Every structure is written in C-alpha cells, then in structure tokens.
Amino acid sequence: xxxxxxxxEYNTGRVAEILKVDKDAVLYWLKTGKVNEPARNSHxxxxxxxxDLDAPIKYSESRPSFKPPQPVAKRPAELIE
Numbered sequence: 055x056x057x058x059x060x061x062x063e064y065n066t067g068r069v070a071e072i073l074k075v076d077k078d079a080v081l082y083w084l085k086t087g088k089v090n091e092p093a094r095n096s097h098x099x100x101x102x103x104x105x106d107l108d109a110p111i112k113y114s115e116s117r118p119s120f121k122p123p124q125p126v127a128k129r130p131a132e133l134i135e
Contacts, residue, residue: 061103062103062104063101063102063103064101064102064103064107065099065100065101065102066080066081066099066100066102068102069102069107069110072107072111073110073111073114075114080110083110083113084100088113089109089110089113090106090109092106093106
C-alpha cells in the first residue's frame with residue numbers, strides 16, 4: 055500500500071513570499087479579480103493549494119518588472135559648487 059500524499063497548503067503571506075511581492079499586492083490582485091479567490095478554512099482564512107498558486111505565479115510573471123527610478127544627473131553648475 056502506498057501512503058497518501060500530504061496536501062501542501064499556503065497562507066496568503068507565504069504566497070507573497072514565494073512570489074517575492076508584498077502581501078498587499080496579492081490581496082489587491084484578489085480584490086481586482088486578477089487572481090481567483092482560493093478556498094477558505096474554518097477560520098475564514100484563505101488556504102492556497104499548489105493548484106491555486108499557479109494563477110498568481112503566471113500573473114506575476116506577466117507583469118513588467120519594476121525598475122527603480124534612475125538618479126537625476128546634476129547640471130554642471132551644481133558640480134562646481
């Protein structure tokens with residue numbers, strides 16, 4: 055007999071860590087319908103399965119990468135002072 059495989063479940067904070075985004079970003083994606091709501095447990099907390107995790111992974115990969123603003127070059131007069 056083979057052992058049943060354990061079901062891996064994640065909370066929203068862990069999903070955010072996996073995606074390397076802020077938890078608020080994941081919550082925003084849920085609120086705006088970019089990602090479907092996962093199931094909830096008896097405490098009404100979101101419980102993400104591996105299957106549920108596929109959609110936010112695809113969405114996060116489709117977004118353009120964030121690029122921090124480049125520093126503004128100083129004018130020559132400011133460099134002399």
